[in-house]
Structure formats: C-alpha cells, structure tokens
Amino acid sequence: MNTWNKRRLALIAGFSYLAIFFLAIFANFFALEAMIQNPLETISENGHIVRLGVIAFILAAVFDTVVSLAFYHLYPDHPLTLSSFCFRIIHAVMMAIGTFAMFMTLYQKTSEGILYQIEIFNTIWLIGLFFFGIHLILLARILRIPKLISIFLSLAGLVYILDTTLHIILQNYKLYEDLFLAMVAIPSILGEMSLSVWLLWKGGKEA
Helix, strand or coil: CCHHHHHHHHHHHHHHHHHHHHHHHHHHHHHHHHHHHCHHHHHHHCHHHHHHHHHHHHHHHHHHHHHHHHHHHHCCCCCCHHHHHHHHHHHHHHHHHHHHHHHHHHHCCCHHHHHHHHHHHHHHHHHHHHHHHHHHHHHHHHCCCCHHHHHHHHHHHHHHHHHHHHHHHCCCHHHHHHHHHHHHHHHHHHHHHHHHHHHHHCCCCCC
16 A cells, blocks of 8 residues: 555544544433433424434444554554454444444433433443453554554553443442542543544645
8 A cells, every 4th residue: 555545544533533533422412411400302303403413423333433444454463453453343333333323312201211211322332332342452563653652542441441330330339430530531631632643744644
C-alpha cells in the first residue's frame, strides 16, 4: 500500500472518530439524559429528540465499523490486528442492537416502561464496552503512535473492562458510580481524542 493510501485511511479513521464523539455527545447528553430526567414528557413532547438520538447511535455504530476497517487495512500484517478488529466490531454490533431498546421507549406509556428500556440499552452498551476495552488495549500495541497516547489508550481499555466487571459484581455500584465514571472518562477522552488528532495530523505517514 502506498503512502497516500495509508494517509487516506488515517484521515478516514480520524474524521470517523470525531464523528463518533459528536454523535455520542448528542445521543447521550441530549436524548438519553432527557429521557432519564423526564421520561414521559420527553417521549410525548420531544419524541423527535429521541428519534434523532437513535439515529445518532446507529450512525456511531456505522462510523465505529469504518474506524475498524481503516485500522485493519492500515496494519494488515500485525499479528494483533485481526483480534483488535473483531473486538471493535462486536462493540459496534452490540451498540446497534442496544439502540433497538432505545427506540422502543417511544412506544411506552409509563415512566417505568421507558426507564426499563433505557436500562436494557445501558446494559447491552455496557457489555459492548467490555469488548471495546480489549480492542483499545490491542490497538495501543498495534499503532505506531506516541508513547503517551498509547498509555492513555491502554488505561482507557483497562478501565472500560474494570467498569463493566464492577457493574456486574458490585451490588452497591451506584454508591461509587461518579468515581468510576471519572475513571473511565479521563483516560478515554485523553487517549481517543489524542488518537483522532494524531490520525488527522500525521497518521499513515509512518504506518
């Protein structure tokens, strides 16, 4: 593969990563959070926000697949590439499947029914993040990126795995939810945002 093709793949991955960030921000903090705070009011008066949130999650899954394919073709000879690709695809598929539960909130008549569907969505997404965490750890070993970015990606992968595990085994997880959220958010934002900037700036030039 020539340098231009590698550069083009890196740009595709970088722009797709940015798209995922913005789509996830809208879907989580506008659509999903609105339903959690005011379930019936959001569904009855702002159903279009929920529908847009569903579309945003679906598009995020699509761009996740694009990123997976770009990395797969950027580093086809690395022994960990196929495993990394498969784990991220599992995450994308689970996100798409979970979105079905979010869409079903539109047909619920009670707050309890809406929140139950959201809980199903969150559970499926949470399990998907376990596989995504493995992908990030492998990706940090595959990509020829600055050491600091690699460290943040590995930490993000570890905390995704840890957070999902603690959700399952801790009955009082809610007591520590804010702490665990910070543990996940900080390395994942630093690592993945830095990776997207690196991909846009010089990714593929040294791949």
